[in-house]
Amino acid sequence: MIRDELALRLRSAMERLVAAGEVPEGDYDLPEIAESKSPEHGDYASNFALTAAKKAGLSPRELGERLQKALAADAAFESVDLAGPGFLNLKLTTAALIATVGDVLELGEAYARTRADAPRRINIEFVSVNPNGPITVGSGRGAAFGSTLANVLSSAGHTVHREYYINDGVNSEQMRLFAESVKALVEGRAVPENGYKGDYVQAVADAIGVSGDHGTGWFQTQSQAIMLAKQRDDLATFGVEFDTWFSEQSLHDGGLVDACLLELEAKRMADDEPYRTVLKLAKGGKVEEVERQDQPQDEDDADGTGNTVWLRSTKFADDMDRVLRRKDGRLTYIASDVAYHRDKFSRPLNADKLITVLGPDHHGYIGRLTAVVAALLERPDQHGDGTPLDPIEARIYRTSDERDACAAALAEAKERLEVVIFQIVRFVKEGKPAPMRKRDGNIYALIDLLDELGKIQAPDADLDEQRRIGRDVARYFYLMRSHETHMDFDIDLATKRSDENPVFYVQYAHARIEAVLRKAEEEGLVQFGMPSRDVLGLLTDPRERALIKKIADLPWEVRRCAEDYGVHRLTSYAVELARAYHHFYDGCRVVQPTQPDLSRARIALCRSAQIGLRAVFGLLGISAPERM
RNA sequence: GCGCCCGUAGCUCAGUGGAUAGAGCAGCCGCCUUCUAAGCGGUAGGUCGGAAGUUCGAUUCUUCUCGGGCGCGCCA
The missing domain is CATH 3.30.1360.70 (Arginyl tRNA synthetase N-terminal domain)
Structure with a gap:
């Protein structure tokens, strides 16, 4: 490099x-x-x-x-x-520069890989939506970002495991409502108020067909399976694959959630005392006041199945304690999360570090998720330095040792779990914001976006080809912007005027190289093996030098992206590399039978540029077309 | 009230504390008898929301402020 x-x-x-x-x-x-x-x-x-x-x-x-x-x-x-x-x-010197061309030709696309200073085994979880609808264009951003980040981390020398968490818990309020909506349609009734109303719900109902006498649970299992298969297909079409599809319900079935709750209660990180701690935070996160809100047991509730079980997440800087088990005994979503993270850390192959990519509406979830992990990591046998509890701490912790153990656990949790939030995408259609909530039926499915984009671009192509084009355009569009900034996705611009999309600019550079190489072959100028140093030394034109330097930069770009997750910079890099090639192409004719040595040197340069383009396209998950 | 994000060209957005702030699109003027013109060259377009601070140097870091988006459930 x-x-x-x-x-x-x-x-x-x-x-x-x-x-x-x-x-x-x-x-x-x-x-x-x-x-x-x-x-x-x-x-x-x-x-x-x-x-x-x-x-x-x-x-x-x-x-x-x-x-x-x-x-x-x-x-x-x-x-x-x-x-x-x-x-x-x-x-x-030219000699120092052309060494890069030799390296790239020798290593191929692997030249973009670097060795991490501290290689880690990283589990990256992304998308992970409820199986109650197709993958939407909103989730598309998380899918594009997460998969590209995984590619980048892998290329930067880490071991990467891609994971999808299926929110299929039978206790889920949302999934039950979805199942009830499907059940109503199958049975010819109106969907419940606040139920799910989109066309796809009818499609699920049609697929299930005529009902026997089935309960909501049966419908939930059936409709989840149908939606999950659809999500998996759509994501694969979008170029997103996972190593693990992890079922939330499997944690319950295996008794892991109950076991984790007992463990936390034994450590006194969770209990069923009838109060909730709520922190009032000043600017900067300093705890200003600790309030204990009494949560009396409802005396009229005769069944008396038990008390609410609280995760005392305020011990880990969460702003309020969280419910793990409702009074009626049903477990909450976050209770599954305890067991899920216990499971993730316990797997030998991917235990170093967890990255969880979440959408903007989950921003409030960071604190409690970190607290969950910290509660798991907390070691009650640890002793601190004995500094007495101040009055505020005394309302949160039992002892100074507990305070110090919790602080240590929180620090470790922040080290081992990184929650990355991508910001909102606003979809604009016909000049108006296009809402895409699942329940009102007005959803915008990712796969429909791919189809639309592909149809406009290649009306005569088959569906697979159209979707390939749609995938390339959509992925590139999502990835052009930093994940941490808001973006407008103007659907009319992306479809009707998509020839303006820079993805074609970068792909065109690749197609051009292919054309040049075909031409070189016709002229009998294609050589096997590496041109000699003297031949490569003919690459002295400023445009040739600029192209070489740009090709050489890819490993450096990849490493930067792996450090701060700013994978959107790869789209800028792709444009710069393509531009460097277009400039070179414009000023330096490659195939010149009267100058075979120069031609060979330039062909070698074309090939390394092609390798660079393919490598960055691979990271972005877009294709490298041979012709356009 | 607290938290996260944003404010840079007409529009959409890049810009690891460095030299003259960039790209795409939109506008204007040029370039195909030679490897793909989905390209190239030229031109025009800016008080980097505002103020203070740190620094040899700030679009970038800190604080304050104005404007906008989103989030703060025994939903996920």
């Missing part, structure tokens, strides 16, 4: 200066290498002299001059200039 290489060369120049006594010893950071914005600034630039000047006790210009001198001895640089307040502008 060129940037890493340059950073190391800069550092070793610094070490030479230290050894020569020209610069004091110190704990200098690894230099940063940036792309130069204009050609007169060379290929790359570093602000190292600026950032290290203070530690070196020199002015930035002075340190810059010494570094410049030390770097002049390095054969990789054609020139090293000192500019502005102390920027080092680095121009590479």
Whole structure:
């Protein structure tokens, strides 16, 4: 990777200066290498002299001059200039640049992979919607983001496990309502008030057909299975696959939820005392006041099945305690989550770190989910430093040891569980917001979006091809924006005017390369094996240099994305790489029978550009068409 | 009230504390007898919501403020 290489060369120049006594010893950071914005600034630039000047006790210009001198001895640089307040502008020799082309051709798409400094086994859970409807265009964003993030993490050297959590619990209020809606339709009755009304509900009812005398539970099982299969198909069409489809109900069936509740009660992280703790938080999250709200048992409730069981999540900075078991004995959704996370951590192959990708409406869920994990991790035998409880803490914790154990557990939970929220997508159709709630029937299914996009683009193609196009456009569109920013999805723009979508710009570059390579083959210029260094050394045009540098940047981009999850930058990178190729294509004719060596060098460059494009397309989950 | 996110070109949005803030689309002017014109070149378009602070340097970090979206259930 060129940037890493340059950073190391800069550092070793610094070490030479230290050894020569020209610069004091110190704990200098690894230099940063940036792309130069204009050609007169060379290929790359570093602000190292600026950032290290203070530690070196020199002015930035002075340190810059010494570094410049030390770097002049390095054969990789054609020139090293000192500019502005102390920027080092680095121009590479052709020999140093073309080494990249050789590397890429040798490694193929694997050149984009890097080795993580700290490789981890990561479980990434995403989409995970209720099996009560098709995957919507809203979930599409989570699907595109989650699958791409998984690809990126894997490419950055981590072991990645993709997981879908099926919310099929029999206690689920929503799923019961869905089952009742289906049951009503099958039995020819009106769906209940607040029930599910979309066409797809009728489709589920039709698929189930004539009823015997079945209860709601039977309908729930049947309709869930139908919806789940549909979701799985739609996601696969969208290019999203999972290693594990995990059933919530299986936790109940295996008795794991009950076992976890007992465990938490034994640790006194949960209990059935008749109160709920509620924290009043000041700005910045500091606890201002602790309120205990009495939750008296309802005296009229004669069945007396038991008391409400609370998770004392306020011990872990959640703003209120959460119900694990309702008074009537039914378990809540979060109770399943306790067992689910216990299960996830207990699996030997993916226990390091959990990433959970949730939609914007689940923002309020982060605190309690983190508290769930912390409660599981809390070790009651731990002792703290004995600092007495202050009056506020005394209303939350029993002892100072418990406070310290909980703090330690919370810190560990935050380390091991990362909840990533993607922001809302607003769908606009015919200039108006298009609501897509499942219950009012006005849903917008992801698969319908793919079909629409494909039909406009390729009216004569078959359905598979249309959906491929739809998938490429939709995935690219979702991924263009940062997951943490709101986005408008203008459906009219995405369909009627989709030829304006930049996905075609980047794919066109790939199709163009294919055309050039076909032409080269016709002219008998295709060679097997690597062109010699002398031949590759003919790649000296600025457009060739720019293309090589852009190809070389992919591993660096992947690593950045893996660090901060900003996978949307890959779409920008794809555009930049495609642009670099289009510029090269425009200015440098590849196939020239009168100049076979130059042609071969350029063919090699085309091939590495193609490898780069395919690699980034693979990460984004879009196709690399041979013709357009 | 508390929390998360956003405010950058006409529109939709990029922009790891660095040099002259970018792209696509929309607008205007050019370029196909040569490998795909779904392309390329040129042109026009900006008080980076506002104010203070940190810094050699702030669109980027901190605080405040104005405007907008969303979330704060014994629903998931």
